[in-house]
Amino acid sequence: xxxxxxxxxxxxxxxxPAIQSLAERSHATPYRGGTAADLKxxxxxxGIDKSVLxxxxxxxxxxxxxxxxxLAVAEDNPEFISFGSFHPDSEHWRDEIRQIARDGLKGIxxxxxxxxxxxxxxxxxxxxEAIFExxxxxxxxxxxxxxxxxxxxxxxxxxxxxxPHFEGAPIVLAHMGGYQYQEDVIRDLAGAPVYLxxxxxxxxxxxxxxxxxxxxxxxxxxxxxxTDSPWHSQKLDVDSLCSLPLSNEDQDAILWRxxxxxxxxxx
Numbered sequence: 257x258x259x260x261x262x263x264x265x266x267x268x269x270x271x272x273p274a275i276q277s278l279a280e281r282s283h284a285t286p287y288r289g290g291t292a293a294d295l296k297x298x299x300x301x302x303g304i305d306k307s308v309l310x311x312x313x314x315x316x317x318x319x320x321x322x323x324x325x326x327l328a329v330a331e332d333n334p335e336f337i338s339f340g341s342f343h344p345d346s347e348h349w350r351d352e353i354r355q356i357a358r359d360g361l362k363g364i365x366x367x368x369x370x371x372x373x374x375x376x377x378x379x380x381x382x383x384x385e386a387i388f389e390x391x392x393x394x395x396x397x398x399x400x401x402x403x404x405x406x407x408x409x410x411x412x413x414x415x416x417x418x419x420p421h422f423e424g425a426p427i428v429l430a431h432m433g434g435y436q437y438q439e440d441v442i443r444d445l446a447g448a449p450v451y452l453x454x455x456x457x458x459x460x461x462x463x464x465x466x467x468x469x470x471x472x473x474x475x476x477x478x479x480x481x482x483t484d485s486p487w488h489s490q491k492l493d494v495d496s497l498c499s500l501p502l503s504n505e506d507q508d509a510i511l512w513r514x515x516x517x518x519x520x521x522x523x
Contacts, residue, residue, distance in 0.1 A: 257523065259515040260299075260490055262395075262430055262455035262482030263307045266290045267325055275486065282403035286486040292329055292336070295485060299335060302490035305512070306521075308482075309338045310365040310395060316346035323352075327359055337519065339363040339395065344373050344380060353386045362519055363393030363426075368409030369401045375410045376417040384422055393426040393518060395453070399434030412437055412445040419448060426518060428480065432457045438466040446473035451518065453482035454510070459496040461488070468500060476506035480515050 266274045271290040279286060288294040299307055311326050313319050319342055330338035340356035341364055342349050356364060364387055368375055375396060387394050398410045412434050419427070428451040433441040435456060452474060457467060471479055483493045497510065516523055 257512040257516075258302070258304050258494060259306045259308070259481065259512045259519075260302075260304050260483050260485065261308045261428070261453045261480040261515050263295060263309055263485040264290065264311075264487075265292050265295050265309060265329065268292075278403060282401075284402060284487055287489040288486040290486055292333060296333065296335065298485055298490045302494050304490050304494070305335065306515075307336055307485070308515075308519075309336050311339060311341050312365060312367050312370055313341040313343045313346075314367075314370050316343040316348075319343065319346060319348075319352050323355065323359070326361060330361075337362060339365050339393070341365050343371055344383060345371075349383055350386055353383070353390060353392070357390035357392055361392075363395060363428075365395045365397075367397040367401075369397060369404040369407065373409060374414060376414040381418070381421060384418070384425070388422065388425045393428060395428040395430060397431070398429040398437075399431050400436040402435075408434075410434070412440040415450070416444060416448065419450065423449060427451065428453055428518075430455050430482070431484075432462070432467065432470050432479075433474070436462075438462060438470065442469055442473050446470065447475070451478050451480055451514065453480040454493070454497070455482035455484035456488055458483070458493040459488065464496075464500060468502075471502070471506070471510075476502070476509045477514060479510045480518070481511045 268291050275290040311322050313322050326338040330336045340361040342352040430453050433445050433452045483490050
């Protein structure tokens with residue numbers, strides 16, 4: 257069993273232009289296209305059983321379309337687990353959070369760089385509270401985004417400012433707690449009550465020794481296998497993780513057990 261906790265797809269009609277635009281901005285080359293069919297082919301190649309789809313609402317007016325797609329693609333593809341999203345500038349954020357929960361999605365993805373907010377802004381705290389009151393998982397992009405390299409809205413230090421207000425809440429920090437913030441994660445964030453996902457951090461994207469140091473410092477029970485597909489190859493990232501000197505117990509925890517527990521999957 258393997259669960260990829262961090263993937264992205266787009267509706268067929270816009271997948272090509274969307275991926276091209278993101279590739280040009282980030283100077284990154286995707287391993288596949290951004291459609292549901294592309295992800296399913298990638299999962300077959302990599303032996304992935306479930307992929308979590310992390311959708312992003314980049315403008316308040318996008319909520320309805322993004323939400324509709326998140327529901328439809330998960331309904332049509334049982335191997336997909338869709339998360340919802342909303343924009344913090346939306347006047348209707350509370351209703352949108354309730355709708356995400358009511359419609360059966362398991363969590364929400366927020367991208368502070370795309371949505372232009374700092375994770376420790378107190379104006380966000382009522383939104384976080386509403387998310388957790390609905391028993392939803394909250395995923396943040398964390399650290400550097402290669403498409404927006406100048407301002408980092410979610411750093412380990414900012415996370416630690418808001419985290420004490422939400423002890424025990426199901427929070428996931430993508431990119432091992434902060435892409436290109438490995439030393440800060442190890443020094444400041446390791447051991448905090450949050451999950452870290454491995455998106456865009458395997459297959460030598462960060463040094464394997466750094467990856468292992470974070471696992472050792474934070475605990476394998478709080479690490480989630482993730483790829484950021486289509487920006488990383490699911491197969492190569494599985495191979496990369498399995499090549500690391502981890503115990504079988506820790507490897508299984510990272511590949512699927514932690515995610516299955518967090519998602520409350522009946523397997």
